[in-house]
Amino acid sequence: MTMSIDNLRGLLEEAGVRPELAKSLDPAAPMLRQGIDSIDFPTFCALLEERFGVSLDDATALSLRTLNDFARFLKENA
Amino acid sequence: MTTRAEALAAIKKNYAELTPGQKVTARRFEPADAPGVARLFYQVYGDDYPVDEPYVPELLIEANKTGRIRTFIVTVADGSVVGQAAFYQSSPPNKRFYEYGQMLVDKAYRGTFAVARLHQFAVKNMFGQLEGVDAEFGEAVCHHTTTQKMSRGVKYIECGLELGLMPQTAYAGEGVTGRVSCLLQVRVNAPGQGVLQMPVCWRKQVQALLPRWPLERDEHFSDPACRPPDGSATEMATQHFAFAGVTRLNVSAAGEDFADRLKAELAGAKARGHALVQTYLNLGAPWTSNAAEVLRQAGFFFAGFVPLWFGPEGSGPDALLAQRFLSPQVLADIKTQSEEGAAVVAMVLADMARAGREFGSPQAAPAVPVPTEPLQPEPVLPETVQPKTAAPAE
Numbered sequence: 450m451t452m453s454i455d456n457l458r459g460l461l462e463e464a465g466v467r468p469e470l471a472k473s474l475d476p477a478a479p480m481l482r483q484g485i486d487s488i489d490f491p492t493f494c495a496l497l498e499e500r501f502g503v504s505l506d507d508a509t510a511l512s513l514r515t516l517n518d519f520a521r522f523l524k525e526n527a
Numbered sequence: 528m529t530t531r532a533e534a535l536a537a538i539k540k541n542y543a544e545l546t547p548g549q550k551v552t553a554r555r556f557e558p559a560d561a562p563g564v565a566r567l568f569y570q571v572y573g574d575d576y577p578v579d580e581p582y583v584p585e586l587l588i589e590a591n592k593t594g595r596i597r598t599f600i601v602t603v604a605d606g607s608v609v610g611q612a613a614f615y616q617s618s619p620p621n622k623r624f625y626e627y628g629q630m631l632v633d634k635a636y637r638g639t640f641a642v643a644r645l646h647q648f649a650v651k652n653m654f655g656q657l658e659g660v661d662a663e664f665g666e667a668v669c670h671h672t673t674t675q676k677m678s679r680g681v682k683y684i685e686c687g688l689e690l691g692l693m694p695q696t697a698y699a700g701e702g703v704t705g706r707v708s709c710l711l712q713v714r715v716n717a718p719g720q721g722v723l724q725m726p727v728c729w730r731k732q733v734q735a736l737l738p739r740w741p742l743e744r745d746e747h748f749s750d751p752a753c754r755p756p757d758g759s760a761t762e763m764a765t766q767h768f769a770f771a772g773v774t775r776l777n778v779s780a781a782g783e784d785f786a787d788r789l790k791a792e793l794a795g796a797k798a799r800g801h802a803l804v805q806t807y808l809n810l811g812a813p814w815t816s817n818a819a820e821v822l823r824q825a826g827f828f829f830a831g832f833v834p835l836w837f838g839p840e841g842s843g844p845d846a847l848l849a850q851r852f853l854s855p856q857v858l859a860d861i862k863t864q865s866e867e868g869a870a871v872v873a874m875v876l877a878d879m880a881r882a883g884r885e886f887g888s889p890q891a892a893p894a895v896p897v898p899t900e901p902l903q904p905e906p907v908l909p910e911t912v913q914p915k916t917a918a919p920a921e
Contacts, residue, residue, distance in 0.1 A: 465676075465680050486673070486676070487643075487673060488643065488646075488673060488676050488677055488680075490643075491640040491643030491644070491647075492643060492647065494640070495643070495644070495647050506550045507550070507551075507639045507640050508548070510640065
């Protein structure tokens with residue numbers, strides 16, 4: 450499944466990330482270095498699992514560092 | 528029935544480290560999980576957790592069966608319990624007012640998503656959905672904002688600051704200097720109707736906090752001249768939290784002897800070497816202003832307004848939280864995640880300073896300046912939430 454970066458930004462907002470932060474994220478840079486915190490990140494991952502039926506264990510999730518990584522993961526697995 | 532000592536002996540005999548790296552899933556507690564929960568409490572608290580239920584499987588099973596505790600866990604494929612959290616009846620006299628906490632994660636699973644999985648399970652299945660629970664509260668530590676953010680995301684509203692509640696020793700290894708404060712956050716599921724007698728001396732603070740929930744209150748300004756009935760006795764429950772150095776008073780009814788009873792409690796707390804006295808005052812009586820003035824004259828300061836704290840049926844009366852330090856204290860850094868939280872902090876610190884000026888009450892001074900603006904959460908890697916350590920009763 451192809452998921453646009455803007456759609457991922459929308460899912461981040463659903464996960465509780467402030468809209469201005471979600472919109473400002475550089476898709477090629479690590480999310481945890483741009484203000485996404487230890488609550489936002491797993492909530493976002495859980496939302497992806499629920500929405501797309503993918504399985505994200507901790508190790509896999511932590512290997513996905515950027516929005517581009519997540520888009521690629523969903524394209525290959527969802 | 529297994530005793531606490533027998534249960535602890537069994538935990539120690541069977542204790543084994545967990546296999547790290549397994550995928551965690553969250554679900555409600557089942558009786559077979561009780562030994563795993565006991566092991567977890569033992570790993571985190573040793574022998575020292577002040578309540579028996581977590582250590583004694585039969586007690587925890589029974590408490591979950593009756594609904595007094597609503598435990599949920601994160602588990603792994605081999606059946607091990609790697610984390611737990613709970614909604615449970617604690618200090619509020621209102622037994623339909625539950626605390627959310629006891630969030631513990633096995634040391635092999637810290638830095639994983641275990642805490643997040645627990646919290647997400649509660650978001651989907653528990654917050655606002657528990658039968659017999661009219662309100663929920665949490666005490667979010669203020670030396671970081673993670674817990675505050677988690678609570679706020681599920682409609683927990685800041686309404687008080689337990690200034691300097693916990694000793695620095697409870698957070699060893701976290702770089703904390705000074706006593707740690709906790710923000711009181713309350714979620715109201717069933718506001719009900721009730722009488723609220725506004726205490727004149729702290730009415731501005733109560734009025735500022737009251738609109739934060741859709742409460743239906745019959746508001747009155749309690750007449751300061753209205754005194755408790757002649758010969759009436761104060762109904763007060765006292766809890767001593769030795770580890771935290773805190774005395775907590777739940778004043779269900781302030782009687783004619785309230786000033787004397789309070790004086791005795793302050794003297795007793797000081798003799799015990801406690802740092803802090805907290806008083807929850809019932810805001811349902813016509814002589815509320817008189818009782819609040821007794822607290823103010825004794826050097827207490829406003830620390831919060833807590834809806835539904837006292838109601839036996841869940842509809843109130845609400846409570847005023849007042850605090851008094853017994854000696855000067857150093858406060859750990861206070862971080863807030865929201866404007867509402869920052870406003871509560873400012874309100875409480877201002878009234879503590881007032882109590883110092885007017886009555887010479889001991890002050891708690893921040894080790895570093897308190898920020899006036901809410902902080903954004905720091906970008907950190909997933910980490911466990913350090914639980915507020917419950918304190919043992921003496």
